Amino acid sequence: MGCRTCEKPKMNYRKGLWSPEEDQRLRDYILNHGLSCWSAVPAKAGLQRNGKSCRLRWINYLRPGLKRGIxxxxxxxxxxxxQAQLGNKWSQIAAHLPGRTDNEVKNYWNSYLKKRVAKAEGSAGSSSTISSADSTGHNRNPRDEESNKITPPLSTEPLEVSNLDSGQTITTSSNQCSSSKGAADALLPKVLFSDWLAFDQENNLSLPSLNDGSNCINWGSRSTCLYANEGLQMDQQFSSEYEHEAAVQIPGGGFFDLLFMGGGYGSFNTNYDACF
DNA sequence: AAGGCGAGCAACCGCTCGTTA
DNA sequence: ATAACGAGCGGTTGCTCGCCT
Structure with missing residues (x-):
């Protein structure tokens, strides 16, 4: 993991908020060179930041596929x-929320949910559920309709996602990986496939078969297990471009159910192509 | 209009863990 | 075995913005 060959010039690192120019430099660099050694990124990208800051900025803000908003x-x-189950394991919790970062989850918890939970516990017994309405009684999520491209499964049963790179068979704690639509679809979140595509992936994705009959697409350091629903040809090729220009061409349409290594689980509806 | 205040969020800090030499 | 290093994580800080007076 170490990167001893990386140059580490001693310099006065800039702190504070990132300017659009800095964002652009970092984005451009990573898009062109990919992720390697964070400590080397600032110098190579022409940024007066330390590698740690660059990493954080990328992960929490610049990385494609992030879902902003409420x-x-x-x-x-x-x-x-x-949180009740795992404690403050924000990265693990975020892994169950496609497009959300640990920092975002943590902030949301600290600034909002924690108070609600405390309030609910304070009045324990009087109410068994915690509603999503805020203290004013209003639904505090007016953008839901627009932002709910991603709707995580209602079940909070932890997904057991094994390591594809190790060649292990993928299993989950539920039947969410069933290749049939219908009941499974009710559990599947709808997620833009492009949201999940890392910027550094190549356009040509191979689909090696797994031993459970599913397929797996690999790019960069990420592996994604792809389960096909009816009407989907598993040997179809995908293409995508970065971020807003992203496009996924999947002839025939239909749903993809995607099981991600990171623990997320989603489905892709090609009808959403128009969203790009 | 201006100042105070609080909420929300971006980013920093310090620590731990995993990897490498 | 161990030191050195980078990456990742969680806690915390501090800035920004909107609301209220």
Missing amino acids: FSQEEEQIVMSL
């Missing part, structure tokens, strides 16, 4: 449930 009710439920 948490949906389902996301809130997942956070509250997993």
